[in-house]
Amino acid sequence: xxxxxIESSCDETAxxxxxxxxxxxxSEVASQEDIHSLYxxxxxxxxxxxxxxxxxPLFRLCLKKAGFENPLLGKPDLSAISAxxxxxxxxxxxxxxxxxxxxxxxxxxxxxxxxxxxHLEAHLSANFLPEMPPFPALGLVVSGGHSxxxxxxxxxxxxxxxxxxxxxxxxxxxxxxxxxxxPYPGGPQIENLAEESKSPVRFPLPGVRNSYDxxxxxxxxxxxxxxxxxxxxxxAEVAAGFQQSVAEGLVRKLxxxxxxxxxxxxxxxxxxxxxxxxxxxxxxxxxxxxxxxxIPPIALxxxxxxxxxxRAFYQK
Ligand code: KG4
Ligand code: ZN
Numbered sequence: 001x002x003x004x005x006i007e008s009s010c011d012e013t014a015x016x017x018x019x020x021x022x023x024x025x026x027s028e029v030a031s032q033e034d035i036h037s038l039y040x041x042x043x044x045x046x047x048x049x050x051x052x053x054x055x056x057p058l059f060r061l062c063l064k065k066a067g068f069e070n071p072l073l074g075k076p077d078l079s080a081i082s083a084x085x086x087x088x089x090x091x092x093x094x095x096x097x098x099x100x101x102x103x104x105x106x107x108x109x110x111x112x113x114x115x116x117x118x119h120l121e122a123h124l125s126a127n128f129l130p131e132m133p134p135f136p137a138l139g140l141v142v143s144g145g146h147s148x149x150x151x152x153x154x155x156x157x158x159x160x161x162x163x164x165x166x167x168x169x170x171x172x173x174x175x176x177x178x179x180x181x182x183p184y185p186g187g188p189q190i191e192n193l194a195e196e197s198k199s200p201v202r203f204p205l206p207g208v209r210n211s212y213d214x215x216x217x218x219x220x221x222x223x224x225x226x227x228x229x230x231x232x233x234x235x236a237e238v239a240a241g242f243q244q245s246v247a248e249g250l251v252r253k254l255x256x257x258x259x260x261x262x263x264x265x266x267x268x269x270x271x272x273x274x275x276x277x278x279x280x281x282x283x284x285x286x287x288x289x290x291x292x293x294x295i296p297p298i299a300l301x302x303x304x305x306x307x308x309x310x311r312a313f314y315q316k
Pocket of ligand 2: 119123143270271302303
């Protein structure tokens with residue numbers, strides 16, 4: 001079964017062709033960082049316009065890379081595609097519509113099924129490569145738009161345990177970066193700056209006590225107050241202190257959930273997992289608790305369309 005996956009929920013357009021839920025024939029991502037960095041965050045109207053511009057060329061590129069361009073016919077051969085899947089929620093509505101509309105049109109022309117896919121479930125489905133993790137699992141998605149905790153009972157069983165009550169973790173990285181006059185997206189900037197730190201500032205832990213829910217806006221505000229009250233603050237020490245607080249908050253949340261849901265593995269996803277300090281902190285926690293931790297390679301942790309094809313494969 002060959003599934004064409006489409007992702008356009010935020011500021012990346014992505015297309016993938018995945019066979020039988022495990023063979024990635026092509027995966028392309030077009031980032032929009034260049035346009036949004038000028039504004040310090042994602043501008044929804046510009047995002048949907050860019051998706052519209054790049055989606056067809058990106059699709060053609062994928063077909064070429066997968067070897068589906070037929071030189072004799074002079075046009076791509078789409079007959080091997082057995083289903084189409086696109087992210088339909090959550091995300092920016094205009095951007096989501098571009099991918100869904102494109103996917104539905106192709107599915108209709110090819111007379112194959114169309115699968116609507118949840119973006120967060122797709123992030124966690126990226127952990128199903130190279131082989132299935134043991135279930136039940138906890139699922140942690142931390143990105144620019146989401147901080148969510150799931151109980152994953154199987155490849156098609158996703159139950160939301162908790163969500164952020166305000167800012168997402170990545171959003172907090174981006175906002176703190178702005179406070180430190182660093183460009184968008186802030187996550188990688190903060191991580192780089194934090195490497196120069198010798199004695200990180202101590203900030204309160206993010207999150208909501210005794211709950212599966214997250215909260216990052218208090219931590220962001222604490223950083224803002226610190227900067228206001230400390231004119232000669234060392235930026236690297238602030239960045240490192242903030243990063244440490246986020247990592248510790250995520251581990252505490254996992255720990256809280258693990259005490260209540262004795263799972264066999266922990267699945268992760270989202271742009272914030274590109275952060276090495278956070279990855280390492282989670283690894284230490286997993287080792288201490290002897291639970292299998294899955295962190296997909298960076299290309300599959302960030303927004304991509306392989307995860308959309310995978311989610312649809314197990315949804316069928
Ligand atoms: O998953 P993603 O690519 O897109 C969304 O679905 O939001 O995540 C983007 C977010 C941004 O907020 C960005 O600042 C954050 O992930 N991010 C990082 C790092 N790389 C990206 N946060 C912390 N450290 C990083 N190295
Ligand atoms: Zn995402």
